[in-house]
Amino acid sequence: MGNKKDTENEMVIEFDGRPSNEGFARVALAAFCTQLNPTLEEVADIKTALSEAITNAMIHGYEGEVHKIRMECKIKGGILYVTVRDTGKGIEDIEKAMQPMYTTKPELDRSGMGFVFMEAFMDQVQVESVPGQGTAVHMQKTIGR
Numbered sequence: 001m002g003n004k005k006d007t008e009n010e011m012v013i014e015f016d017g018r019p020s021n022e023g024f025a026r027v028a029l030a031a032f033c034t035q036l037n038p039t040l041e042e043v044a045d046i047k048t049a050l051s052e053a054i055t056n057a058m059i060h061g062y063e064g065e066v067h068k069i070r071m072e073c074k075i076k077g078g079i080l081y082v083t084v085r086d087t088g089k090g091i092e093d094i095e096k097a098m099q100p101m102y103t104t105k106p107e108l109d110r111s112g113m114g115f116v117f118m119e120a121f122m123d124q125v126q127v128e129s130v131p132g133q134g135t136a137v138h139m140q141k142t143i144g145r
Contacts, residue, residue: 009075017058017069036143045121052114053084053137061088090131
């Protein structure tokens with residue numbers, strides 16, 4: 001059978017950027033990563049980071065309009081890789097956007113902590129964005145250290 005930790009597996013889900021689909025995406029990701037036998041804390045961390053990425057796509061990328069969000073997940077060597085992509089307005093200054101407390105939507109009581117939370121709950125977070133074309137948030141976490 002080989003070592004379960006070396007299993008390579010992938011999934012891609014595309015869904016409407018609606019608040020009701022955030023829970024769906026969280027559950028799908030949690031179910032996908034069960035093959036790594038994560039702790040409850042690891043599952044909670046992953047789900048929280050995913051929520052932040054999806055919320056950013058809906059609020060900032062699409063500014064509340066409903067468009068597709070794509071979640072790409074991969075497992076390789078005990079590491080979970082998650083990418084959340086949107087085709088929204090993009091981020092002008094990624095470095096500034098990733099600073100704690102920075103928000104472009106203070107009127108919505110946004111804390112400006114989305115990327116900070118993603119970085120706190122995942123081992124690595126990288127953001128790629130092209131203004132006018134969209135954003136991809138790449139996150140990874142080693143499961144079962």
